[in-house]
Amino acid sequence: xxxxxxxxxxxxxxxxxxxxxxxxxxxxxxxxxxxxxxxxxxxxxxxxxxxxxxxxxxxxxxxxxxxxxxxxxxxxxxxxxxxxxxxxxxxxxxxxxxxxxxxxxxxxxxxxxxxxxxxxxxxxxxxxxxxxxxxxxxxxxxxxxxxxxxxxxxxxxxxxxxxxxxxxxx
Amino acid sequence: xxxxxxxxxxxxxxxxxxxxxxxxxxxxxxxxxxxxxxxxxxxxxxxxxxxxxxxxxxxxxxxxxxxxxxxxxxxxxxxxxxxxxxxxxxxxxxxxxxxxxxxxxxxxxxxxxxxxxxxxxxxxxxxxxxxxxxxxxxxxxxxxxxxxxxxxxxxxxxxxxxxxxxxxxxxxxxxxxxxxxxxxxxxxxxxxxxxxxxxxxxxxxxxxxxxxxxxxxxxxxxxxxxxxxxxxxxxxxxxxxxxxxxxxxxxxxxxxxxxxxxxxxxxxxxxxxxxxxxxxxxxxxxxxxxxxxxxxxxxxxxxxxxxxxxxxxxxxxxxxxxxxxxxxxxxxxxxxxxxxxxxxxxxxxxxxxxxxxxxxxxxxxxxxxxxxxxxxxxxxxxxxxxxxxxxxxxxxxxxxxxxxxxxxxxxxxxxxxxxxxxxxxxxxxxxxxxxxxxxxxxxxxxxxxxxxxxxxxxxxxxxxxxxxxxxxxxxxxxxxxxxxxxxxxxxxxxxxxxxxxxxxxxxxxxxxxxxxxxxxxxxxxxxxxxxxxxxxxxxxxxxxxxxxxxxxxxxxxxxxxxxxxxxxxxxxxxxxxxxxxxxxxxxxxxxxxxxxx
Numbered sequence: 001x002x003x004x005x006x007x008x009x010x011x012x013x014x015x016x017x018x019x020x021x022x023x024x025x026x027x028x029x030x031x032x033x034x035x036x037x038x039x040x041x042x043x044x045x046x047x048x049x050x051x052x053x054x055x056x057x058x059x060x061x062x063x064x065x066x067x068x069x070x071x072x073x074x075x076x077x078x079x080x081x082x083x084x085x086x087x088x089x090x091x092x093x094x095x096x097x098x099x100x101x102x103x104x105x106x107x108x109x110x111x112x113x114x115x116x117x118x119x120x121x122x123x124x125x126x127x128x129x130x131x132x133x134x135x136x137x138x139x140x141x142x143x144x145x146x147x148x149x150x151x152x153x154x155x156x157x158x159x160x161x162x163x164x165x166x167x168x169x170x
Numbered sequence: 171x172x173x174x175x176x177x178x179x180x181x182x183x184x185x186x187x188x189x190x191x192x193x194x195x196x197x198x199x200x201x202x203x204x205x206x207x208x209x210x211x212x213x214x215x216x217x218x219x220x221x222x223x224x225x226x227x228x229x230x231x232x233x234x235x236x237x238x239x240x241x242x243x244x245x246x247x248x249x250x251x252x253x254x255x256x257x258x259x260x261x262x263x264x265x266x267x268x269x270x271x272x273x274x275x276x277x278x279x280x281x282x283x284x285x286x287x288x289x290x291x292x293x294x295x296x297x298x299x300x301x302x303x304x305x306x307x308x309x310x311x312x313x314x315x316x317x318x319x320x321x322x323x324x325x326x327x328x329x330x331x332x333x334x335x336x337x338x339x340x341x342x343x344x345x346x347x348x349x350x351x352x353x354x355x356x357x358x359x360x361x362x363x364x365x366x367x368x369x370x371x372x373x374x375x376x377x378x379x380x381x382x383x384x385x386x387x388x389x390x391x392x393x394x395x396x397x398x399x400x401x402x403x404x405x406x407x408x409x410x411x412x413x414x415x416x417x418x419x420x421x422x423x424x425x426x427x428x429x430x431x432x433x434x435x436x437x438x439x440x441x442x443x444x445x446x447x448x449x450x451x452x453x454x455x456x457x458x459x460x461x462x463x464x465x466x467x468x469x470x471x472x473x474x475x476x477x478x479x480x481x482x483x484x485x486x487x488x489x490x491x492x493x494x495x496x497x498x499x500x501x502x503x504x505x506x507x508x509x510x511x512x513x514x515x516x517x518x519x520x521x522x523x524x525x526x527x528x529x530x531x532x533x534x535x536x537x538x539x540x541x542x543x544x545x546x547x548x549x550x551x552x553x554x555x556x557x558x559x560x561x562x563x564x565x566x567x568x569x570x571x572x573x574x575x576x577x578x579x580x581x582x583x584x585x586x587x588x589x590x591x592x593x594x595x596x597x598x599x600x601x602x603x604x605x606x607x608x609x610x611x612x613x614x615x616x617x618x619x620x621x622x623x624x625x626x627x628x629x630x631x632x633x634x635x636x637x638x639x640x641x642x643x644x645x646x647x648x649x650x651x652x653x654x655x656x657x658x659x660x661x662x663x664x665x666x667x668x669x670x671x672x673x674x675x676x677x678x679x680x681x682x683x684x685x686x687x688x689x690x691x692x693x694x695x696x697x698x699x700x701x702x703x704x705x706x707x708x709x710x711x712x713x714x715x716x717x718x719x720x721x722x723x724x725x726x727x728x729x730x731x732x733x734x735x736x737x738x739x740x741x742x743x744x745x746x747x748x749x750x751x752x753x754x755x756x757x758x759x760x761x762x763x764x765x766x767x
Contacts, residue, residue, distance in 0.1 A: 038186070
């Protein structure tokens with residue numbers, strides 16, 4: 001009889017309860033759209049559930065897996081949005097971020113970022129990951145992460161208090 | 171979490187307040203996705219899958235009859251008793267009974283598809299009524315089932331779907347239930363919108379109005395619409411309509427994907443060379459260039475698909491794509507920032523035969539010099555590139571617009587100013603734009619490369635007078651028979667030989683001219699195949715980059731003389747005049763020149 005030893009196997013429902021809200025917020029930072037974020041997060045969680053046996057057995061980092069899948073899926077969703085913007089511009093609603101009254105400067109600044117830049121901001125500052133882990137979760141090189149982050153800083157600096165960015169270490 | 175992280179989190183928290191995700195371990199993944207408005211992703215199917223699915227369905231069906239599942243009649247007449255398929259009785263059989271549940275039919279096929287877990291086609295083998303836990307069902311045994319849900323991008327065999335069942339109770343006590351025993355049927359195809367249902371044997375049930383059957387044979391009646399008022403009654407037609415949308419959607423998706431990939435490639439290129447500052451608009455030009463390429467590809471894809479399917483492309487979609495391509499070209503031209511340039515084009519009016527070869531010099535967007543090539547008509551109006559874009563937007567009919575992929579300017583326009591007036595159609599073609607900066611750069615390269623400037627022979631100057639005032643040139647080659655000169659004429663480089671061949675009707679001479687940039691880019695100036703007495707000369711002048719490459723000649727007779735400035739071939743004196751017996755070749759790195767081409 002095989003025994004899994006001392007590894008604590010987490011039930012999916014426990015995992016879901018602990019990560020769902022975080023994932024939803026992460027997805028919102030990626031998409032800046034509540035409906036898109038909810039759809040994206042739901043899809044990511046559903047995929048996690050379908051692969052839960054693998055995720056828990058490999059004893060990896062399920063939360064990191066969620067973020068990676070969210071980043072990848074957000075790219076395909078972004079493509080779709082971009083497609084519609086290209087061909088049917090009048091049907092695109094104004095950016096929801098602009099309506100977020102609590103911090104409109106930051107919301108608008110985020111909206112102006114390229115997707116990659118927003119992804120790296122989400123991972124680096126919202127998820128508080130080291131750059132090397134950002135690179136792993138985005139599937140790109142460390143150098144590229146730095147480039148995207150530097151550009152994101154340049155773009156954000158014009159919109160928010162530069163002092164905030166001064167404390168950030170690349 | 172630092173301050174920025176906290177502000178991000180605060181924003182995200184406020185934006186997602188009240189949103190609750192469903193735990194898939196409780197609701198099941200399929201349910202969760204449908205709760206969140208899962209769509210059947212028709213736009214992502216490959217065109218190949220569409221074609222094969224259409225074949226699968228249409229190839230087996232020449233008519234379709236819809237069945238409103240469960241909305242049965244207890245009419246016992248004409249019931250089908252098995253064997254080869256006949257439409258009416260089969261339908262009655264499938265409707266034999268009273269539904270014992272309430273439902274709300276879908277308003278459209280799209281909605282029906284969205285509500286279903288699988289859209290499938292296959293053959294019906296038999297039908298029978300069964301009872302499970304006191305409830306009565308019609309079980310339809312099926313075979314050869316394929317899912318035409320497009321998520322997978324291909325038809326998927328669904329061997330797990332063997333029985334489709336729906337509630338239907340036989341309530342007519344005066345007549346025997348025609349489905350009391352299984353009824354086998356041959357040649358009955360079905361189209362089903364199915365969802366899993368654990369309450370029935372086989373585990374699959376059709377959605378309300380979600381099962382369509384068809385016997386082989388044309389013109390079967392449609393007894394009920396399975397969808398909304400604007401949907402075709404036949405799901406095969408609906409699927410064909412989807413196919414057209416899928417093809418267009420796929421083309422657009424591919425274009426968008428290609429655009430993203432190209433943008434990222436451009437961005438990565440910058441990543442590798444961080445020293446390059448992009449403030450000069452490189453990124454925007456690249457993006458505009460990619461957008462134009464995507465628009466071109468999207469339009470081409472739609473046309474290709476239509477050709478492949480032997481049908482007309484959707485004119486409304488094409489018009490949108492053409493407009494998108496035109497706007498992408500104009501945006502690229504604007505982003506390129508070219509305001510000073512040389513512009514050449516041919517204006518022609520097909521009905522009248524009017525043809526004007528126009529050469530313009532444009533500074534800061536304004537025409538400062540206009541020339542019409544000798545012998546051509548003189549147009550009343552000339553156009554800058556911006557004016558070309560404007561006139562395209564203003565005419566009644568645009569037959570064709572071809573755009574340059576690098577700068578977006580029109581290369582060819584076929585227009586009709588007023589579609590109520592005959593004879594006002596006109597074309598602008600062979601449109602050539604040379605930016606001023608490129609010409610200046612080319613001039614510097616040429617000045618550095620050309621040999622010493624020498625006076626041209628007096629006789630040649632006289633002959634050239636009608637076309638140019640040039641008096642000096644660059645002697646590239648001389649032999650016993652002739653001399654080869656290049657001379658610069660404004661923005662052009664010209665080649666000419668002396669003595670220039672003349673006859674009694676000659677009024678002058680003209681060199682063979684190219685824009686300096688064209689000479690450098692195309693690397694070779696083919697001057698002419700010039701009759702000189704009984705001898706023809708083929709003159710090729712390699713441009714600087716290719717001068718030192720290995721030039722060879724394929725010839726029948728004659729001699730080849732290669733100098734440091736030109737490749738000159740003297741054809742066999744016995745050969746017929748004007749007949750080219752030579753091919754001059756150069757395998758110049760990534761380029762191959764084969765002249766005359």
